Amino acid sequence: MALLNKLSFHEVSFTYGAEPIVERLSFSVEQGEFVSLIGPSGVGKSTLFRLASGLVEPTAGTILLDGEQRLTRLGQVGYMPQKDLLMPWRTITENAMLPLELRSVPKGVARAKVEEQLPLxxxxxxxxxxxxxxxxxxxxxxxLLRATLTGADLLLLDEPFSALDGITRMEMQEWLLTMWQELSLTIVMITHDIEEALVLSDRVILLREKPIREIVEVNPPLPRERERLARRHDPQIGAVRQEIWELLQSQKQLARVQGRFA
Ligand SMILES: Nc1ncnc2c1ncn2[C@@H]1O[C@H](COP(=O)(O)OP(=O)(O)OP(=O)(O)O)[C@@H](O)[C@H]1O
Ligand SMILES: [Mg+2]
Known part of the structure; x- marks a missing residue:
C-alpha cells in the first residue's frame, strides 16, 4: 500500500514580528502514524501546531493535508491547544459540543453524543x-474530548496529559492508543515527557533549536502495536531515553558556548 502523507510541511518559514520561529522546515507525518514532538520550552512546538491547524499561516512555504493545499485548514484537524480555551459561560457539555455544532449536528444529538462520552x-x-x-x-x-469530537482523523494534541496525576495519565494514554487503533487516527502529540513519547509513538521528533530548521528523529524500540504500553518496563527504552536526553543536552551546551563567544 502506498504511504499517504496526512500532514506535510514543505520549506515552511514563520516569524512572530521580527523573531524567526521556523525556517525552511520540511517534514511529514504519514497516515496512521503516532508521532511525538519533544523540545525545550519556547522552541516553537505549539507554533508548529498553530501553523498545521491554520490558526496562523506560514510566511513562506506550504502546508498540505492529505497531500493537498486547502483553502483553509481551520476545522479540518482535531486540535487540542496547550491552554484549554474553554468558554467560561458554557457548561462542560456545551463546551465539548462546539465542534458538533459547527458541523450543524442538531443540538439534541450533539448533547447526547457528548454525554455518552463523559464517563470515558x-x-x-x-x-x-x-x-x-x-x-x-x-x-x-x-x-481532549472536544478535539476528538471534531470528527477529523488527524489529532494534534499539545501536552494533553501534562496536568494529570500518574494513574489518570496512564489510563488516558491507554485510552488514546485504543482510540488511535480503532478509529485509524493519525496523532501528533507534543510532550515534555520523554518516556511518554517513547511508550506511545512510532517516531519521536526532536526540535532542538529556535528557529526550527530541521528535525532529528528517534525511533523507539519494540514497534509491536499491542505491546506499546509494555515498553514502559523495557530496559531498551531506558537506553533510548538517555540518547534523547543527550541529544537535547548537547544542543543546550552548544548554545551556551555560542552565547559565550558571541
Ligand atoms: N502570539 C505570539 N506573539 C509573539 N511571539 C510569540 C507568540 N506566541 C509565541 N511566541 C514566541 O514564539 C516562540 C515559540 O513559542 P511556542 O509557544 O511555540 O513554544 P513551545 O515550544 O510550545 O514552548 P512550551 O514548551 O513552553 O509550550 C517563543 O519564543 C514565544 O515567545
Ligand atoms: Mg507549547
Missing amino acids: FGLSGYADAYPDQLSGGMRQRVS
Whole structure:
C-alpha cells in the first residue's frame, strides 16, 4: 500500500514580528502514524501546531493535508491547544459540543453524543458544571474530548496529559492508543515527557533549536502495536531515553558556548 502523507510541511518559514520561529522546515507525518514532538520550552512546538491547524499561516512555504493545499485548514484537524480555551459561560457539555455544532449536528444529538462520552473521560456527573468548577486535569480532559469530537482523523494534541496525576495519565494514554487503533487516527502529540513519547509513538521528533530548521528523529524500540504500553518496563527504552536526553543536552551546551563567544 502506498504511504499517504496526512500532514506535510514543505520549506515552511514563520516569524512572530521580527523573531524567526521556523525556517525552511520540511517534514511529514504519514497516515496512521503516532508521532511525538519533544523540545525545550519556547522552541516553537505549539507554533508548529498553530501553523498545521491554520490558526496562523506560514510566511513562506506550504502546508498540505492529505497531500493537498486547502483553502483553509481551520476545522479540518482535531486540535487540542496547550491552554484549554474553554468558554467560561458554557457548561462542560456545551463546551465539548462546539465542534458538533459547527458541523450543524442538531443540538439534541450533539448533547447526547457528548454525554455518552463523559464517563470515558472521567467526567461523569459534571455535564452541567462550568469550567471554573473543574480541576486543571479535568479541564484538560474536556479539551481532549472536544478535539476528538471534531470528527477529523488527524489529532494534534499539545501536552494533553501534562496536568494529570500518574494513574489518570496512564489510563488516558491507554485510552488514546485504543482510540488511535480503532478509529485509524493519525496523532501528533507534543510532550515534555520523554518516556511518554517513547511508550506511545512510532517516531519521536526532536526540535532542538529556535528557529526550527530541521528535525532529528528517534525511533523507539519494540514497534509491536499491542505491546506499546509494555515498553514502559523495557530496559531498551531506558537506553533510548538517555540518547534523547543527550541529544537535547548537547544542543543546550552548544548554545551556551555560542552565547559565550558571541
Ligand atoms: N502570539 C505570539 N506573539 C509573539 N511571539 C510569540 C507568540 N506566541 C509565541 N511566541 C514566541 O514564539 C516562540 C515559540 O513559542 P511556542 O509557544 O511555540 O513554544 P513551545 O515550544 O510550545 O514552548 P512550551 O514548551 O513552553 O509550550 C517563543 O519564543 C514565544 O515567545
Ligand atoms: Mg507549547
